[in-house]
Amino acid sequence: MAIEKTEDKLIIAAIDIMQHKGYSATTTKEIAQHAGVSEMTLFRKFPSKQTILDAIIDKYSYAFTMKKIFTEQLTYDIEHDLTAVSRTYQTFMEENKKIVLLAYKECNVHDEISERLTANPRLIKNYLMDYFKEMIELGKIGDINVELQVMNFLWMNLGYFSSQFISGKKVAQVPVEDFIEHSVKVFAKGLKKD
Secondary structure (H helix, E strand, C coil): CCCCCHHHHHHHHHHHHHHHHCCCCCCHHHHHHHHCCCHHHHHHHCCCHHHHHHHHHHHCCCHHHHHHHHHHCCCCCHHHHHHHHHHHHHHHHHHCHHHHHHHHHHCCCCHHHHHHHCHHHHHHHHHHHHHHHHHHHCCCECCCCHHHHHHHHHHHHHHHHHHHHHHCCCCCCCCHHHHHHHHHHHHHHHHECC
16 A cells, blocks of 8 residues: 655645635645644645645646647547547546636636636647647638637536536436537537538
8 A cells, every 4th residue: 555645645635625615715734734744744845835736736737638639649530539638628627626626716716826727728728729720721620710619619528527516417417428429429520521
């Protein structure tokens, strides 16, 4: 059994508390107590609460995974590529619900936190915009409003995650793989050239 590092304990404790109380209301003393260490140990590992938040965001960043899709794994088959993006997005969101809840709590409260927590969605948007523009140039999709269609794709994925996150199976009982397969198929069909 692997021994959990102090930094990891502190990050997990911070997420656990911040998801309920928010960033501002969470104290370093609470984080240290929840992690089972002294506040002095916390400050040896993280000089401030902001550096803990930065570590949380860095640890749970999925930018690398998305970059890999767009730089190494594209097939230029719109359905295949968007399926890979949707699957990565849904997996990340499911595994990091606590970070998502923190992002919801902190949006429009702390600009610096909102800026960091929205970095990944902005990066995905940019990757997708470049991809859609390239697909237009290759003649694989029609002449579309690129930003609008990228946002539609992202909203579709966020909508599925949010409905599962907020209401569980009370609203929709569609398994994630069924959602990805069917929604991406319809979305890709709408983009393809006639």
